[in-house]
Amino acid sequence: MCRVSYSIERKAKAIEIFNTHHPLLSQSLSDPVSVAIMLQREGVITGQVLASVESASPSVPNQREVLLAAMREVIQNKYSLLQTFASVLCKFTGNLGAVIQRDYDRYLNDDKKLIKVMIRDDDSMSTDASSTESTPPRVPTVEIAIPQCMSDEFTSIQTSYGRMLYNIRKIIKKEPPPLDDVREYLCCCRSSLEPKLSLCSNITEILRAVEKECSLINVRLLQSLVEEFDIKEAEKLITEYKGILKEFCRTVKISLCLNEKFEALGGSPSLQCETVTYVFDWEPDEHMLQDIKQIISKTSGKLVKIKYIKKGNSIIVTCSFPHSLTGALIMKLNENLELLMKNGLMKLTVGYCTIWKKQKVQEIHSAFTTVGFVFITNHGIRRPLVDEAFSVAKKFFELPHESKKKYSRTSTSGNNGYIEMEQEDIDPTKPGDLKEAFNICSPTECVYPDDEVSDFKPVMTEILGTSRTLALKILEVMGHALKLQDPQFFVKNHQNLSNTTIPSYTTARVLYYPPLPSPAAVKPGQLRCGEHVDYGSITLLFQDPSGGLQVKQSNGSYIDVPYKSDAVLVNLGALMQNWTSDTYIASPHRVLNPINDTLWNSSRQSMAIFIHPDNDSLIECIDGSNKYPPVTAYEDSYRRLFVTYEKYDKTNETQS
Ligand SMILES: O=C(O)CCC(=O)C(=O)O
Numbered sequence: 001m002c003r004v005s006y007s008i009e010r011k012a013k014a015i016e017i018f019n020t021h022h023p024l025l026s027q028s029l030s031d032p033v034s035v036a037i038m039l040q041r042e043g044v045i046t047g048q049v050l051a052s053v054e055s056a057s058p059s060v061p062n063q064r065e066v067l068l069a070a071m072r073e074v075i076q077n078k079y080s081l082l083q084t085f086a087s088v089l090c091k092f093t094g095n096l097g098a099v100i101q102r103d104y105d106r107y108l109n110d111d112k113k114l115i116k117v118m119i120r121d122d123d124s125m126s127t128d129a130s131s132t133e134s135t136p137p138r139v140p141t142v143e144i145a146i147p148q149c150m151s152d153e154f155t156s157i158q159t160s161y162g163r164m165l166y167n168i169r170k171i172i173k174k175e176p177p178p179l180d181d182v183r184e185y186l187c188c189c190r191s192s193l194e195p196k197l198s199l200c201s202n203i204t205e206i207l208r209a210v211e212k213e214c215s216l217i218n219v220r221l222l223q224s225l226v227e228e229f230d231i232k233e234a235e236k237l238i239t240e241y242k243g244i245l246k247e248f249c250r251t252v253k254i255s256l257c258l259n260e261k262f263e264a265l266g267g268s269p270s271l272q273c274e275t276v277t278y279v280f281d282w283e284p285d286e287h288m289l290q291d292i293k294q295i296i297s298k299t300s301g302k303l304v305k306i307k308y309i310k311k312g313n314s315i316i317v318t319c320s321f322p323h324s325l326t327g328a329l330i331m332k333l334n335e336n337l338e339l340l341m342k343n344g345l346m347k348l349t350v351g352y353c354t355i356w357k358k359q360k361v362q363e364i365h366s367a368f369t370t371v372g373f374v375f376i377t378n379h380g381i382r383r384p385l386v387d388e389a390f391s392v393a394k395k396f397f398e399l400p401h402e403s404k405k406k407y408s409r410t411s412t413s414g415n416n417g418y419i420e421m422e423q424e425d426i427d428p429t430k431p432g433d434l435k436e437a438f439n440i441c442s443p444t445e446c447v448y449p450d451d452e453v454s455d456f457k458p459v460m461t462e463i464l465g466t467s468r469t470l471a472l473k474i475l476e477v478m479g480h481a482l483k484l485q486d487p488q489f490f491v492k493n494h495q496n497l498s499n500t501t502i503p504s505y506t507t508a509r510v511l512y513y514p515p516l517p518s519p520a521a522v523k524p525g526q527l528r529c530g531e532h533v534d535y536g537s538i539t540l541l542f543q544d545p546s547g548g549l550q551v552k553q554s555n556g557s558y559i560d561v562p563y564k565s566d567a568v569l570v571n572l573g574a575l576m577q578n579w580t581s582d583t584y585i586a587s588p589h590r591v592l593n594p595i596n597d598t599l600w601n602s603s604r605q606s607m608a609i610f611i612h613p614d615n616d617s618l619i620e621c622i623d624g625s626n627k628y629p630p631v632t633a634y635e636d637s638y639r640r641l642f643v644t645y646e647k648y649d650k651t652n653e654t655q656s
């Protein structure tokens with residue numbers, strides 16, 4: 001048959017299936033908006049169609065009709081999307097989706113890709129990838145859903161797999177356990193199978209559903225079934241197969257597995273929301289299939305199944321998991337992120353969300369050598385924690401002036417405490433900044449406002465802890481990026497980040513820029529935060545969406561720094577610029593007063609974590625030059641801070 005008419009026929013069949021189920025869909029499709037949202041995320045319908053479904057509200061029947069009309073058009077263009085539609089429906093209305101899926105499998109699932117497994121009377125096997133017509137009539141052929149293979153290694157494991165499935169079917173069919181018991185057991189093991197199983201009317205159909213849940217390298221469900229129903233002969237076959245499989249995984253290099261399908265063919269393609277993708281920085285010739293199996297099973301809590309492995313710039317492992325386990329899977333992966341990272345993880349996505357992505361060393365290097373500022377995403381600091389920090393800080397800053405003054409930073413408080421409005425000359429050429437701040441430099445010496453804001457200390461302690469961990473990672477990346485002989489050089493000079501008893505100027509600072517009554521209240525040249533460079537090695541900066549931060553470029557002009565809720569802004573301090581002999585740049589920056597009327601009367605918040613080396617670290621130019629004379633980190637920071645607070649410390653001393 002020519003390809004065109006073949007495809008027309010299949011389209012017609014898909015529409016026929018869709019039409020058959022249309023009456024029921026238009027009566028009982030529940031929650032059409034949620035279905036449409038998922039279809040849009042899966043790339044089946046456009047945002048425009050989604051909007052038209054949503055705006056057909058409030059009437060659910062109208063929403064259904066708009067969605068179904070759009071789906072008919074989609075299927076007319078690409079019939080295979082009927083299958084995706086069915087899979088999405090399964091997440092909302094199990095049976096409707098399962099019935100469409102069954103019809104799709106029956107009439108449209110392309111089993112031409114299957115290899116046939118021939119069973120001779122003596123049960124010895126051979127495989128034949130060509131059509132059955134060439135098979136001599138006396139040799140019985142059984143169709144077992146195993147994928148077509150390319151390499152010899154895969155032919156052999158697939159044949160063993162097919163043989164095991166075939167023989168287990170034979171054994172179970174001879175003396176099938178009660179159908180209802182099997183069904184109930186399987187539903188308990190895998191609730192997502194319930195709609196499919198309810199459509200199975202005999203043991204053969206149930207076994208097919210179980211086989212679809214298995215793959216060349218994962219026969220867990222079948223094994224638990226035969227163990228539960230104590231089918232000894234079948235258990236023996238599975239044990240035998242697992243022995244062969246173990247040896248196979250131990251010896252086969254990943255390079256031989258690329259693009260092979262591990263899952264039994266005939267299963268519907270997983271939706272994106274049920275797909276997890278791992279990208280590893282591995283050479284396919286240097287790792288075995290076993291390495292992938294082990295790391296994935298260990299870090300996912302056995303919740304995922306490997307579908308296929310591909311090679312891009314790195315190794316990409318695509319796995320599937322039941323949508324209902326998304327939350328559990330994300331938690332498990334987060335728990336094991338460190339282990340994955342140690343094993344060369346470059347990127348990890350679950351469904352529509354990126355759990356982690358290694359920002360390229362080169363990207364960070366080029367930002368630090370040019371603008372000195374870089375946004376880092378997937379940094380491991382939860383945004384809700386940042387928001388909590390902003391919220392406790394705001395509670396503090398909104399206290400009456402007299403309460404806040406009890407916690408003032410003084411020349412003897414070790415850079416801890418409250419700094420009031422106009423009491424910091426960060427740009428000594430301009431009037432004091434229109435901001436308030438609270439510094440925590442030494443967590444043990446700092447006096448916290450426990451009586452007024454009880455959660456201030458715990459929240460700030462937590463965020464300082466996670467920031468230290470992130471800072472250590474950035475310092476390590478910088479060591480690599482600068483190609484230092486010892487890439488851990490900066491990390492080793494920042495032991496205060498892992499051991500808080502080691503003295504340093506590392507400081508967590510919450511900043512509050514109060515509402516400003518009117519432009520008239522501001523002195524000439526006075527800003528929320530005057531132009532300055534930070535002092536230490538690196539700063540992690542978190543902002544709210546108010547805006548106002550600007551960075552000065554090398555040509556003297558300023559650029560606005562946008563707000564990115566999921567990113568940490570990292571910039572370099574003067575000490576780091578000197579340390580790297582100006583390879584890395586500490587750019588001047590400032591915070592402008594509100595630029596439009598609506599913002600003029602509102603506050604702004606930010607939080608800066610200033611990272612400093614250990615006090616006794618000797619800062620000498622890393623290129624061996626004497627561009628900046630050696631100085632201890634303590635001396636360097638002390639001098640800079642002295643200038644900033646000199647005037648106010650003096651006034652306060654004379655007042656007291
Ligand atoms: O508030 C901001 O966004 C910037 C604050 C800042 O640069 C600083 O405190 O060093």
Ligand SMILES: [Fe+2]
Pocket residue numbers: 532533534589
């Ligand atoms: Fe700054």
